[in-house]
Amino acid sequence: MTTCHGPSRRFLLQSALVASALPFLPRISLASASAPTELVAKPGKASLWEEGGPLADIWGYDGGVPGPVLRMRQGETLRVNFRNELDQPSTIHWHGIRIDNAYDGVAGLTQEPVEPGQTFEYLVKAPDAGTFWYHPHNRSWEQMARGLYGVLIVEESEPVAVDRDLVMVFDDWRLDEARQIDVASLGMLHDWAHAGRLGNVLTVNGQPYLKQTVTPGERLRLRVLNTANARVLQLRFAGLAPVVLALDGQPVEPYPLADEILEIAPAQRCDLMIDMPGEAGVFKVEEVSRDPFAACELRAEGEPIARTAPLPETLRLPGNPLASALDLEGALSVDLLMEGGAMGRMGAAMLHGERKGMRELMEAGKVWSFNGIAGSHHDPALFSTALGRTVRMPIVNDTRWPHAIHLHGHHFKVLSRNGAPVAREEWRDTVLTAPGERVEIAFVADNPGKWMLHCHMLEHQAAGMMSWFEVS
Structure with missing residues (x-):
């Protein structure tokens, strides 16, 4: 790991915990979706090393990092006018939102990248309440490393019993x-x-x-x-x-x-x-x-909070309208094998339709694969399925490194790890797989369109650990 010369701490951790109403995280409160929200990707400054220290050059939505906290109500549609003031193309992907495919924000798959000086209007309909976020899906390994991301909170229809x-x-x-x-x-x-x-x-x-x-x-x-x-x-x-x-x-x-x-x-x-x-x-x-x-x-600090009535002992959030009835017997089974990387066993993979050895793959910057393909949006789909069918996906991490596998447009249930059922029911959009681990997931393919599937270790994605699937 690269280090900086600085305080004696070997890994300097700097942070802030901020209520969304405080000025550290700009908040856009959205009572309705009638007026569009403006988001501009542009250069900015941030004090990342220490408070009051040197200002670093960053890229941020509205020039800040993170970008504004966007809040909307469950079931509403948020209109976002995105303007790109960077010197390279960009997009906005609405991570975790089961969105209309046209607005998923994946350059080369669901839209053309937004060129410098250009704009694009996103319509973000949020069927689920919860904590989500937004970030680019063009050169994300660079643009996110420079600070381009923000938080999207979809509020429950009824207030949740918390103080803050x-x-x-x-x-x-x-x-x-x-x-x-x-x-x-x-x-x-x-x-x-x-x-x-x-x-x-x-x-x-x-x-x-x-x-x-x-x-x-x-x-x-x-x-x-x-x-x-x-x-x-x-x-x-x-x-x-x-x-x-x-x-x-x-x-x-x-x-x-x-x-x-x-x-x-x-x-x-x-x-x-x-x-x-x-x-x-x-x-x-x-x-x-x-x-x-x-x-x-x-x-x-201060006097303890005074209540007229006690809060419920355990807080349970209301469920979301997620298709959770999985037809595992009639499911389409799709294997996902991850290979490659340093100290891995991958000797070759398909690249742009041709089989290449590791030396050629490294020269092309492609050192990972899904099912033997160092992938891109131009490769054939990993699978296609009819709308409403259950997809069952065993994921095998045959590498020396962890990988966070993310599916766009859907949430999936984690069924098992290394053949053992998981302890609790989990519906996720990103699952962490350890080296050598086998994780099985399943989901209902209920959102039509072309959807990306990739490792969210962003350098792994860029180096071949990506594919896509189609729901029709």
Whole structure:
């Protein structure tokens, strides 16, 4: 992992925990969809190294990182006028939204890329309430590493019984000695063939470390997102006893986090309920996947919150209108074999319809494959299926690296890991697979169109770990 010369901490973690109503994360509150929302991708500045420190050149929606928190109501349609003021084409993909295919935002598959100076109008209809996000799907390995992403919150039709709704957007950055984004290292084949682009600085909501003041006894809804290019995070909420409410926007039967640690892969989201203790105190959130470091702290101050009536002991989010009746006996079975990467066993793969050896693949920047194909949008579909059919997909990670597999336009049920049924029912849009692991998923193909399927370690996607499927 690349490091910067700086404070003695081997991996400097910087973060901020910010309520969406606070100025650190601009909020666009949407009472209706009649007036379009404007989003502009353009250069900006952010203090990523330390508060008040050097300003880094970033790319952001409306010039900020993250971009504005967009809020809409379940079932509504949000109109977004996107303008591209970058020096390369871009799009917006609405991650996790079971959207109309024409507005999924995948350059080369669902739309042409939006050229510099051009605009595109997205119509985002959100059937599900939950925590989602938006980011580009053109050169995403570069544009997201520069800061181009934001949060989309779809609010339940009825208010949820919490005192405060907080957003925590985790990202890691690779900064050089000048505390700027290390642009020279973008596109390095070493990163693409290994774990992906791992940074040397961690931020939350694009901000340096922040002591967030809360009220003793408050009930928090904490929306945690991992927007990093490739880093799998392990977050410890010591002394806070978090309860999981939703994964990737889909409610689950509430359960406590084991050891108060949340593992969250790139692109995944998790909604947590935290009941703050009734007395004053300081509670640190740490990232513990390597050495433990404080990411932020919740500082409970003042008089405990006064209630006229107690909150329900356990908060359950209302279900979403997801097709959950899986016809596993009559399902279309589609195998997905992941191969390649450093120390892998892949000796050759198909590239643009021709079989190539590893040397030729490396020269082309393609070192990963799905089912023996170093993929692109120009390859044949992984599969086609009729509308409404169940698809059953065993995923095999025959590599030395973890992969976060993401399906567009659908949520899927995780059925098993290494042949054993999963402990709890999980409906996700992104599933983390460990090296050597076999994970089986299934979903109802109920959203017509051409949909991307890829690893959300973005360098792996760019280097061949991508395909698409069609629902007709």
